[in-house]
Amino acid sequence: MPREGILVNNPIERLSGEQVRQIHDASIEILDDPGLLCFNKNAAEIFQSHGAAVTSVSGSDTPCWTVKIPEKLVTDALEKAPKTVTLGARNPDNALVMKGDEAKVFFITGSETNMWLDVDFPTYVNKSDPKKEIKIPEFKPRRGMVADLCDSAHVCEHLETVDGYIRTVNIQDKDITEDNKDVNKFFACLNNTTKHVMSGLTTLSQLDNVVKMAEMIAGGPDKLKENPLISFITCLVKSPLQFVDDTTETFMEVCKRGLPIVVSSSPQAGTSAPIKEAGIMAQINAEVLAGITLGQLVNEGTPVLYGSVPVRARMDTLGDSYGSIETSQYNIDCVQMARFYKLPNYSTSGVSDIKIPGQQSSIERLFSDIVVALSGPQFLHCAFGLLDCNSVFCLLQAVLDDAHFQMIKFFLKSPRINEQELETVKKQIREAVVTPQKMFINYIRPVMRSGEISPPYPFEGDGDSDDVFALANERLQELRAKSVEHIDPDTTARIFREIPGLLPRLNVYKGDK
């Protein structure tokens, strides 16, 4: 049985049906005029061969074409794209089945940060009263390593609310090269979590090695098709409206192999997209539709997710502001657009603008996590542990985020109100009001044991002090100490034999044989 996800009753929808249609029409018009600039020759040829108006752009430093995509190509592609996408898992019980017309939410980590944040708890002594000591967390950023990626996958395997795993940290060890990065990052993830693994590719040359590795783990090419335990994400369209050469090529090659892929676009309202909501929505929708269309032209039936990572620009720096309220609004709008097309959405929430865990981080991430989750996006790339606008990953923050998602999951439980329930409580009310104490405490216990009562915040202190970080850190150490089910020794040996470039230190059995 795959993971259930959470069904969202009455999802938040900001757009009226008419507004959804207006955005769709505007996107279709944009795809024809001005169309997209395409820096990938193969993609331009594919569009041209299917009836798009393609013209070479003169005077460009690099070869590029204007591609004007007719509405018919887009609507045909939307019909052909699967409405249900299955993301498999090493443990099939962790598979995710995403239906585009259903308002559901699965919580998945993301994205790839360069920096890893270590946490220490040094003790500080009060100058005026040296007997008073307190421990304050100190956060130390450093470059991410492959051991960190293993650590992160390991902990996320045990975080209850994590439904799937997007590699969280860019591996920058000295012995990691462009050629061996992909195989090592996929292996590090797959070997430390039995949940679904999604990642981007560093180099197209390693796609087949990554797929071969996944086939070995799944039990063969057909088994991987049945249980696609890996998927890919590509930003093939750079905003505004440009097919990038290398990521477009990667996207098409993944599509040819029939593995699930996210068509992701990340425009920034104010710089790479209009600042107005209508503008960024019309543009991001056009960009994603262009990618979906290309995917279906390359390989009809390729499972795709409508990937949206819209963000508003900060007014002080023109950098990304994931913490801005508009960013959540855009994401919810995208969820609605994806559902209009009956395609599962890959949406974004929970990224904080600040570099370290703390109050700002909690407030920003919890706000967007709640509202975007309540829109029912299906795949919620909910930024477990991400800080500083996707630049920093902190496992302590991921543990804190897990507590947030437990609250949201609980909140999303369907109300249990029916005739039988009401009969039971009417009886309780009649019984309790005639007792001297007039209390209902006697009825709490069975409800409490059945899990119907939300648990307290897991990191609450004694009421007088804020011990959240220290308690979350204790939890993190507990999770680290729990074992994970690695890939079996024979498959591991075969992977290390047949896949070039894997770092020997990632072989957990190397001392056994």
Place this chain on the structure above:
Amino acid sequence: MSEDILNQLKENVIQGRKTRDDMGIDETLSGTPGVLELTESALRNNISPEAIIKQALTPGMDVVGEKFSTKEYFIPDMLASADAVGAAMDILKPLLEESKVETKGKFVIATVKGDIHDIGKNIVAILLKGAGYQVNDIGIDVPEDKIINTVREEQPDYLGLSALLTTTMTEMDVVIKALKENNLRDKVKVLIGGAAVSDDYAKEIGADAYCTDGFQAIKLLEEFKAA
């Protein structure tokens, strides 16, 4: 046989099952005798009230306390057990008086005049009763003269006053002054509790102690006894 009954009694205290209709934590016990039925059964089998208390009720509550401190049990569990023990004590009370076995003490508790909030007061009463105290809960919105009369007539060891509101907490001061005027203040220890009051307020009005909750009340009473 006796040992069996006492073991079952202890287990049902731990389960918080007052009667056979109550659900405990172990669902397989559903429909089997609870603390009340087992207490009656123990008496029918000539087990002494003292043995019932010392070998079943008290050790059962000790286990409940341990489970509460390790967060395996929560307040509703604790109250269910305390309520069951309190009901057993009601059965045993006349027998204990007959045999002149000393109880832990008599405790009168009230929510003061003007205040009708009683959740905390009720919980404290149940816990105290479960801990072996003889509790007389005289209710909510209780005027000073009724409290004074009860203290005079029943001569309790302890008086518990509860108030939730800042507008009613001053009534506690009135009661303590009235106790003094009636020469009763040195005959009873006064404990106050409720959201509106504090340790400082207890000192200010001359109460013997402020309790944050029922558990602290039990702890304080043990300390008074030991002192």
